[in-house]
Amino acid sequence: DTEVTQTPKHLVMGMTNKKSLKCEQHMGHRAMYWYKQKAKKPPELMFVYSYEKLSINESVPSRFSPECPNSSLLNLHLHALQPEDSALYLCASSQADRGGGYTFGSGTRLTVV
């Protein structure tokens, strides 16, 4: 299995809702990532988990709350989002102790209304 699976593919939520994005990989990767991509912009790093511990938080607002329940799963809990948080949210995984690239999921298209 060489894939990163993200669910749901599309999500529409109100500003008072609570929702979660899910990500799963079975490649034995011990680093997992959340990126955010706005239209016509490059992906921007939000969080890095290394060996199931949060290792990098790129000053992301607390309305985004990541969770790594085990080495295969990564969640992003969403609460009280703003319309400007609408974007494509990408999960990725990689080897934790080697440089190089990631394997990305296909993303969740989030719209906040």
Next chain:
Amino acid sequence: DQQVKQNSPSLSVQEGRISILNCDYTNSMFDYFLWYKKYPAEGPTFLISISSIKDKNEDGRFTVFLNKSAKHLSLHIVPSQPGDSAVYFCAASVLTGGGNKLTFGTGTQLKVEL
């Protein structure tokens, strides 16, 4: 501070010709450089990478060249095919104490015309 830059937002090439996409970077600590291909509303797809200790890596129609002294890399696609039309992101990675951090350039929209 944009550490990875792609100065050409778009490139148009005839089918069968060579496509050359360029990327510049500023951080000497990057240890790998990568190219990703992306379609709208999909995740980036890895194409090819190069270690900072190499100057060339080739994989089929794709070749990446790295010029460390100029802090410049390029992706050559030959021959170009219509299916290559997509946004291409240059990316650079650095292994930090917190993990493997990947920084993307701004992207180049490649259009391969018949």
